[in-house]
Amino acid sequence: MFCSKCGKEMKKGTLNGRGDNFFLPEGETSPKLLSNKILKKKNAILLPPSSFGIPFCEKFPHAFWCDECKLLIVDYSELM
Ligand SMILES: [Zn+2]
Incomplete structure (x- = not known):
């Protein structure tokens, strides 16, 4: 990602x-x-x-973190 x-x-x-x-x-x-x-x-x-x-x-949702921007993207598709 x-x-x-x-x-x-x-x-x-x-x-x-x-x-x-x-x-x-x-x-x-x-x-x-x-x-x-x-x-x-x-x-x-x-x-x-x-x-x-x-x-x-x-189970916690998969997530992606940007160190530079402090932006978090979380994928809840497997849990909802
Ligand atoms: Zn970034």
Whole structure:
């Protein structure tokens, strides 16, 4: 994978975390509480893994990192 900003080769790895991250489209305000209903109303996209499954989670999404630009590209296609 090559960086879309600078064109250099990106580092390959996985994006690890405690879950419950979500993508919020531009124009939506950040929700104060998190529930599937609220996230849906705000057109947010909940990204795996969910915090509920973390102790058993072995799969994190593949990701690519550009050292130069601090740009992260995450591939969730295998988890959603
Ligand atoms: Zn770059």
